[in-house]
Amino acid sequence: MIERNRHYRALKHLLRQFPVVAILGARQVGKTTLARLLLDERKGPVELFDLEDPADLARLDDPRLALSGLKGLVAIDEVQRQPELFPVLRVLADRKPLRCRFLVLGSASPSLLRQSSESLAGRIGYYTLNGFHLDEVGIERMDRLWTRGGFPRSFLARSNADSLTWRRSFIRTFLERDLPQLGIRVPAPVLSRFWSMLAHYHGQVWNSSEFARSFGVSDKTVRHYLDILSEALVVTQLQPWHENLRKRQVRSPKIYVRDSGLLHSLLGIDDRRSLDRHPKLGASWEGFVIHQVMEWCGEDMGQWHFWATHSGAELDLLWLRGNQRFGFEVKRTAAPRLSRSIVTAIEDLGLDRAFVIHAGERTFPLHDRVTAVAADRILDDLPS
Numbered sequence: 001m002i003e004r005n006r007h008y009r010a011l012k013h014l015l016r017q018f019p020v021v022a023i024l025g026a027r028q029v030g031k032t033t034l035a036r037l038l039l040d041e042r043k044g045p046v047e048l049f050d051l052e053d054p055a056d057l058a059r060l061d062d063p064r065l066a067l068s069g070l071k072g073l074v075a076i077d078e079v080q081r082q083p084e085l086f087p088v089l090r091v092l093a094d095r096k097p098l099r100c101r102f103l104v105l106g107s108a109s110p111s112l113l114r115q116s117s118e119s120l121a122g123r124i125g126y127y128t129l130n131g132f133h134l135d136e137v138g139i140e141r142m143d144r145l146w147t148r149g150g151f152p153r154s155f156l157a158r159s160n161a162d163s164l165t166w167r168r169s170f171i172r173t174f175l176e177r178d179l180p181q182l183g184i185r186v187p188a189p190v191l192s193r194f195w196s197m198l199a200h201y202h203g204q205v206w207n208s209s210e211f212a213r214s215f216g217v218s219d220k221t222v223r224h225y226l227d228i229l230s231e232a233l234v235v236t237q238l239q240p241w242h243e244n245l246r247k248r249q250v251r252s253p254k255i256y257v258r259d260s261g262l263l264h265s266l267l268g269i270d271d272r273r274s275l276d277r278h279p280k281l282g283a284s285w286e287g288f289v290i291h292q293v294m295e296w297c298g299e300d301m302g303q304w305h306f307w308a309t310h311s312g313a314e315l316d317l318l319w320l321r322g323n324q325r326f327g328f329e330v331k332r333t334a335a336p337r338l339s340r341s342i343v344t345a346i347e348d349l350g351l352d353r354a355f356v357i358h359a360g361e362r363t364f365p366l367h368d369r370v371t372a373v374a375a376d377r378i379l380d381d382l383p384s
Contacts, residue, residue, distance in 0.1 A: 002136050002152070004034055011038060011103075011127055015073070018125035019093035020102045022079075025129035026233045026258075027178050028170060030152050031105045034129065035075045038103065045072030045100075051081040063088045071100050080106040080182060086119035093123045107182055107232060128233070131155070131259055133295050139376045146288045147272050149261020160271050167265040171195075174234070184228055194225045198235065199257055199266035203283030205308070206237070206252045226255070234258050236291070241305035241318050245348055250308040256287040263287065286330045289357055289375060290317055293328060297321075297384050313344040326383060327354040334360035336372040346370075355382060 011034070014021045023031045032050075039046040047070050049056045060066050063085050067074065079085060089102055131150020134142060148154045148163045151170065157163035175188040175195075184191075197215060206226070208219040215222055229235040237253040257263035263284055269275050275284065294304055294317070302321035308314040317328035327345050336358040345351055346369060354370045363373045363381045373381045 002132060002156075004030065004037075004136055006133075006135065007034055007127075007129060008037060014125040014127055015101055015103070018101075018123060019098055020089055020104065020120055020124040022124055022126050023103065023105045023129050024107070024126060024233070026151075027107060027174060028151055028153060029129055029131055031129055032077055033152075035077065035103055035105055039073060039075055042073050045070070047072070047074045049074070049076045051076065051078040057082075060085070064091070067092055073103060074100050075103040075105065077105045079104040090119050090123060093120065107178065128299070130233075130291070130295060134292055135296065135379055139379065142376060143272070146260050146285065147264065147275060149259040149264070151259060151261060154261050163261070164265065164270060167261050171262065171265060174232075179228070179232065182232065186225065186228065191225060191228070194222070195229060195234075195257075196266050198226070198229070198255065199263055200280070201255055202257050202263055202280060203286050204255060205250055206255050208252075234262065236287075238290070238304065238306050238317075241307045241320075241349075243349065245309075247313075247348070248310040250310065254306050256290065258291065260284055260288040260291075282332050285332045285359070286316065289330045289378075290328075293317060293357070293378060293382065296379060297326075297382060307345060307349065309344075313341045313348075315341065315345045315349075318345075318349070321383075325349060325351045327351045329354070329356045331356060332359050334358065336360065336366070338366040338370060342367075342370055353383075 011021060011023070023035065025031050036048070039048060049060060051057055051060070060082065067088065076085065092100070093102070132145060132152060132155050133150065134145065137145055137155065145155060148157070148160070149167065151167070153166050154163045157166055175192050179191065194215060197211070201211070208223055212219045212222045226235065226237070230237050234257070236256040236258050238256065239253050240250050242249040242251060257266065264275060267278065267280060269278055275281060297319060302319055305318045305320070306316055307318050315327045316330045319326040319328070327342065327349070329339065329342055336356045342354050342356065346354060351369065356366060356370065356372045357375055357378060358372055360374055363371065363377045366372050371381070
């Protein structure tokens, strides 16, 4: 079993701060396993309700009666199946003294987030759980993590073929069962085609009109489809940063399939050999590195953007942490150079430091404020 100590510590901290803590993430990303670990190591009474279990659903037929007498830590899995629980949790979270804390697990559907934030304002802490990260699997398995993605069953599969089979099954189940359970009424074949087309735009700036023409629907419709996949935590919309400069700046988000393994399945990439020959090789590696950097530095610590001008200057990742600004450029090369884009970003955005993450073996300075960082050194050589 791969230990997820960083997430475990973060959740224990949140449970000390809030009476209710929500773990949000895509299906099969490891939310239940992590919750069981917290329950197993908890001193005092614990209780777990799985809302996919008919017996547990029956127990919560009268949620106020079922929950009010419990003490310690209570976990409720698949909470999106019963959003009417949130008003009850608000009442129980306001009791003095506090008799128990609640750990709720669910997919980040729009209705779940809206109802939980409205009912539990000031009482709930959110934690987004992604797939495995480099600090969990080890730098030596970076290539495997990139190729297979971070979903535990995909990464830990006995063979590449088994991993691919699992990912294909996940995509089908996600579209045919999971999204409808979140209240999404778009037909699965439509979203399947859209997601596959979106994979070919991975790493590009979103253009609603162009995508709508390709897909044969309106701009508003494709935007709706994009938001569905983003809110379900399988697509990332990296928002643009713009300042009061005498330059025209890009104001549309960049689009990434959140998990590199799912991206490869959507693109029809079966193995590493196919990946090396695919035209989206560089974009795949860029998206993988960007998500690793964001999680390692702290996805919820500050703001994350990209920056680009219509004249060609571009920064793959901009991290605003308090008064500090860090820039990141991702290049799949073993011989990185100081690009004009980095120099322009330093001048226009006032970057404190910049990093060029590359596929080579060494970390070395390129400029007094720019460091070339080998991808297998990001856990050691990046700010965190």
